[in-house]
Structures are given as structure tokens and as C-alpha cells.
Amino acid sequence: MSESLTRALGLSATVGYTALIAWLFTLQPQSMAEVTGGLSASIGAYRIDQPSFDDGMRLFRQDQFEAAVSAFERADSAKRDARTQFYIAYAFYRRGWGRFYHDDAWFTKGLETVNRAIAVAPNGRIVVEDPTLQMHSGDELKAELEAGLRRDLSDLNPLRLFRGRK
Amino acid sequence: MTAAREAFQLPILFLTVVLLGAIHIADRVSLRPPSLFGLVLSVMLLGLLVRSGALAPDRLMHATRPQLANLNGLTVIVSAVLAAAQAFTLVTPDFGLPRVLVSLFLLILLLNTLAASPDRPRVLRSLLVILGATFTLKFVVLAALSGPADGRLARVLQILFEGVTLGTVSQDPIHPATSYLAFATLVLFLVGLSLLPGRQAWPPTAGRSLAETPSGGAIEPRRRPTADEGTRSAR
Numbered sequence: 001m002s003e004s005l006t007r008a009l010g011l012s013a014t015v016g017y018t019a020l021i022a023w024l025f026t027l028q029p030q031s032m033a034e035v036t037g038g039l040s041a042s043i044g045a046y047r048i049d050q051p052s053f054d055d056g057m058r059l060f061r062q063d064q065f066e067a068a069v070s071a072f073e074r075a076d077s078a079k080r081d082a083r084t085q086f087y088i089a090y091a092f093y094r095r096g097w098g099r100f101y102h103d104d105a106w107f108t109k110g111l112e113t114v115n116r117a118i119a120v121a122p123n124g125r126i127v128v129e130d131p132t133l134q135m136h137s138g139d140e141l142k143a144e145l146e147a148g149l150r151r152d153l154s155d156l157n158p159l160r161l162f163r164g165r166k
Numbered sequence: 167m168t169a170a171r172e173a174f175q176l177p178i179l180f181l182t183v184v185l186l187g188a189i190h191i192a193d194r195v196s197l198r199p200p201s202l203f204g205l206v207l208s209v210m211l212l213g214l215l216v217r218s219g220a221l222a223p224d225r226l227m228h229a230t231r232p233q234l235a236n237l238n239g240l241t242v243i244v245s246a247v248l249a250a251a252q253a254f255t256l257v258t259p260d261f262g263l264p265r266v267l268v269s270l271f272l273l274i275l276l277l278n279t280l281a282a283s284p285d286r287p288r289v290l291r292s293l294l295v296i297l298g299a300t301f302t303l304k305f306v307v308l309a310a311l312s313g314p315a316d317g318r319l320a321r322v323l324q325i326l327f328e329g330v331t332l333g334t335v336s337q338d339p340i341h342p343a344t345s346y347l348a349f350a351t352l353v354l355f356l357v358g359l360s361l362l363p364g365r366q367a368w369p370p371t372a373g374r375s376l377a378e379t380p381s382g383g384a385i386e387p388r389r390r391p392t393a394d395e396g397t398r399s400a401r
Contacts, residue, residue: 006169009173009174010170014177017177024197025197025199028196
């Protein structure tokens with residue numbers, strides 16, 4: 001191999017490796033599945049595991065939210081599918097919702113997840129046309145979760161006891 | 167230095183140091199970029215390496231070299247600076263009094279080594295000691311003081327220690343995998359530094375390899391000029 005070719009290949013490899021490291025710093029993946037999923041998503045080749053997603057939907061509609069989250073997480077192990085992340089966030093919302101008080105731990109997880117869903121959605125916009133849901137967009141869900149985590153005088157309003165779960 | 171080492175081995179080795187040094191394993195894995203202070207220290211280290219002859223920048227970037235070779239040289243220098251910044255960040259405790267003290271310790275040691283103007287082996291040995299000492303402090307001593315206590319007595323002693331130091335010394339518990347990874351990263355970094363092209367003992371004859379010189383590359387002893395040579399130089 002000629003010296004110029006070696007140098008050119010070395011330079012390309014270094015630039016590529018630097019780009020990969022910068023991408024990893026930005027994405028902060030938690031597992032190899034997230035790394036490979038992120039790479040395949042960047043070239044538009046990422047697909048969720050459809051049977052697991054269907055399991056998640058069935059469990060979600062049966063109000064088995066923790067089981068539904070497990071199935072959804074299995075379906076989207078790389079956390080790159082906005083719709084699946086939206087359903088996970090919705091499951092956290094419903095799991096944490098209470099007539100007298102909301103569970104902050106579930107709502108916090110829901111907020112993290114819906115933020116991730118918005119981040120991976122094209123142009124940051126998620127709309128899920130599901131008639132069984134009362135909130136169809138990521139923005140609505142995020143606002144609801146943030147309102148649930150907020151502490152203000154409206155928490156003392158007795159009429160809030162009559163509000164239903166969305 | 168071969169083209170392969172300059173183009174492939176050194177940049178990739180130093181970038182691997184940047185990547186491995188960034189991995190922090192706790193309840194979740196995160197990647198921590200080098201700190202600003204780490205970058206300052208790494209620039210100082212670059213100066214130290216050049217001054218000591220451990221790194222000869224003109225062997226990486228020079229007007230007489232082809233443009234592509236100069237680009238390769240630039241990647242080596244930039245990746246070495248980033249790797250050094252990551253190594254310094256890695257051995258610095260995360261917060262509190264230990265962070266301040268170790269940062270000062272590193273700064274003073276580097277300034278002291280710069281002032282001493284040591285040669286290449288001494289600089290590398292000095293770096294080994296600096297990084298080894300700070301690694302031991304963070305990943306052995308502070309980790310032992312901050313980690314979860316095994317027994318009740320150990321827990322009581324830990325609480326007493328935290329009380330005496332007003333909680334300024336304790337750090338977040340360090341996962342063992344992070345410690346092993348940090349050790350491997352530092353070893354890799356030191357290997358990379360030892361592979362950098364250093365200052366040559368004598369300038370090689372232009373256009374000829376050392377083996378082609380009359381002495382076959384050996385340093386020729388200085389000889390007294392002959393009478394004829396002396397007369398010519400006087401004219």
C-alpha cells in the first residue's frame with residue numbers, strides 16, 4: 001500500500017471515529033441496543049419489534065401499565081421510536097394518576113420519556129391517532145405531566161377531585 | 167515514525183482514550199466529556215512534552231512535509247491533547263474539597279515539571295507518577311471512604327469521618343467497572359505518549375538516510391581541522 005493511500009485512509013478513519021465519539025457524547029446511549037438502534041435510525045433503517053409492541057398495546061388497554069411498559073421497552077429497545085415512547089410515557093401517566101394525588105415518581109418517568117419521544121420525533125412533533133386516548137399529541141401529554149408535578153394553589157381546589165384520568 | 171503509526175495507530179489510540187475515559191458506569195451509563203480545567207492542563211502538558219523533547223511537533227507538521235502528512239500530524243496532536251484532557255478529568259474527583267485539591271496538585275506538579283525542564287524519559291516517568299498517584303487517590307482511597315460500608319462498625323466510622331470533614335470529602339460511590347476502565351484508559355494513554363515521535367538526537371542528513379551517512383548513522387567524533395582546512399577557513 002502506498003504511503004499516500006495509508007495516510008488518506010488513516011485520516012478518513014480518524015475523522016469517522018471522531019464523528020462516532022461526538023455522536024455518542026450527544027446521544028448518551030445506555031446499552032449496545034441503543035447504540036446500534038441509533039446508528040440504524042440515523043440511516044432510516046430502524047424498526048421496532050412489532051409483536052412486542054402489539055403485546056404492549058393489548059396490556060395498555062387492559063390497564064396493566066407496568067407490564068405494558070415492559071413490552072413497549074422490549075419493542076423499542078433503542079428508544080428511537082417516537083410513537084412507542086409516547087405510549088410508554090402515557091402508561092407512566094396513567095400508572096401515576098390518582099384522584100387525590102399523583103405519584104411524582106411515575107410522572108417524572110413519564111416526563112422524561114415524553115421528552116425523549118419529542119426529541120426523536122421528526123421535527124419534534126408527535127401525533128398519535130388513537131381513539132382510546134384523550135391526549136393525542138406529545139405536547140398535550142407533556143403539559144399534563146408537568147401540571148401533575150407542579151405544586152400550586154390549584155392543588156387545594158376540591159373540584160379537582162371530579163377530574164377524570166385522560 | 168511510520169505513516170501507519172502516524173495516520174492510524176496514534177490518533178485512534180488517543181481517541182479511544184477519550185472514549186473509554188468518558189465512560190462512567192453507575193446506576194446508568196453516561197459519557198462525560200473532558201472538563202475545561204482538564205483542557206487547560208492538557209495544553210500545559212503539550213508544552214511540557216515539546217519542551218522535554220518527548221514530542222517533536224516538526225516531525226508531525228512541517229512546511230517540507232506533504233499536506234496530507236501534515237493533516238495526519240495535526241490529528242495526532244489534537245487527539246493527544248483531547249486524550250490528555252480526558253485523562254486529567256478522569257483522575258480528578260467529581261466534586262468537593264478533593265476536586266479542588268487534586269486540581270491544584272496537578273497544576274502545581276505540571277508547573278514544577280515545566281520549570282525543571284526534564285528530558286523525555288523523566289517526563290514520562292513523572293507523568294506515570296502523577297497519574298498513578300491521583301488514580302490511587304480517587305479510585306482507591308476516596309472510593310473506600312465513600313463506598314457503601316460492609317459492616318456496622320465501618321458504617322459508624324464512615325459517618326464519623328463525614329461528620330469531622332463536614333461531608334466535604336465524600337464522593338459518589340464508584341462502580342468497580344469504572345475503576346478498571348479508568349486504569350486501562352490511563353495505561354493506554356501512557357502507551358500513546360511513549361509512542362509519540364520525540365526529538366531526534368541529531369538532525370538526519372537531508373535527502374539521505376542515516377545508514378547512508380559516512381558514519382553509518384553513528385555520531386562522528388569531533389576532530390581537529392587539518393592545517394589545510396584551517397588555512398582555508400581563515401581566508
